[in-house]
Amino acid sequence: MAVRVVILGTGTIIPSASRKATSLLVEAHGETILFDCGPGAVEAVERSGRSYKDIKRIFITHFHPDHTLGLGRLFSAMKNDGSDPEEGYIEIFGPEGLDRFIDGWNGLYDGIVPGGDRLGLRGAFCSAGHSGEGPDIKACEADHAGKQAYAYRLDYQGSSVVFTGDTGYTRSIVESADGADLLIAECSFPDDRAMSGHLTPSSAGRIAVEAGVGRIVLVHLYPSMEEASAIEGVKRLYDGPVEVASDGMEIEV
Ligand SMILES: [Zn+2]
Ligand SMILES: [Zn+2]
Structure with missing residues (x-):
């Protein structure tokens, strides 16, 4: 096992039990490493038996609240837990506008954002290749109905994981996911209720087929997207393993 993925959450901005x-x-x-930090993400890290203090890097796909609201919780914890700054340094990567977005938290909650001794911001991020032996992480442009949004690919010791973030079908994600072992794809809506900037079972399946991934796991399901029909819809196109993720699921790659 080279990479372990813990799926902290699998839903959307619509509250769900x-x-x-x-x-x-x-x-x-x-x-x-975190990919997105939605509401409940920090608590889910703790529930998984890990600590928010272990987080070293966060890669944000886009700034919608279901992908970022947990940052406020994390910033508050960092400001109030009395940790040594050198132990608690976090780098956040994301699309253009990251600095402005993070600074917005200071407008909402006066001075909530940790200082530069504890937080590094890398906006308009393209790649975070490691000079040593660590994971290689690259962003690619997603198609989220005109919003600045990224998908990410992580490669480490022959294992590869792609996370689509929120996106419609786009060739850039097919190219980024080429031959990946695991595709974690959003699957927001059924095909008959498709919305631009989001995937459905058939468009997620199309990416899996065209990229030739080894396995697909579906996340970001709106309440109208039933698990069984999500799997069935992907399987109509893609003949590899298909699963709908559940909160807390762990996957070795
Ligand atoms: Zn979303
Ligand atoms: Zn979104």
Whole structure:
């Protein structure tokens, strides 16, 4: 096992008893990385037996609240837990506008954002290749109805994971996901209720087929997207393993 993925949440901005908003934790090379930090993500890290203090890097797909509301919780914790700054440094990566977005938290909650000794911001992020032996992480442009949005690919010791974030079908994600072991794809709506900037079972399946991924796991399900029909819809196109994720699910890659 080179990479472990913990699916912290599998839902959307619509409150759900069973699905917190979609965020992922990934462990590779002894490092703990988050992809998105939606509401409930920080608590889910603790529930998984890990600590928010383990988080070293956060890759934000886009600034919608279901992907970012947990940052306020995290910032508050960092400001109030009395940790040594050198132990608690976090780097946040994301699309253009990241600095402005993070500074917005200071407008809402005076001075909530940790200072530069504890927080590094990398907006308009393209790639975070590691000079050492750690994971290689690249962003690609997603198609989220005109919003600045990224999908991410992580490669480490021959294992590869792609997270679509929120997106419609787009060739850039097919290219980014080429040959990946695991595709974690949003699957927001049924095909007969498709909305631009989001995937359905058939468009998620199309990406899986065209990219030739080894396995697809579906996340970011709105209440109208039933699990059984999500799987059935993907399987109509894609003949590899298909699952709908549940909150707290852990996957070794
Ligand atoms: Zn979303
Ligand atoms: Zn969104």
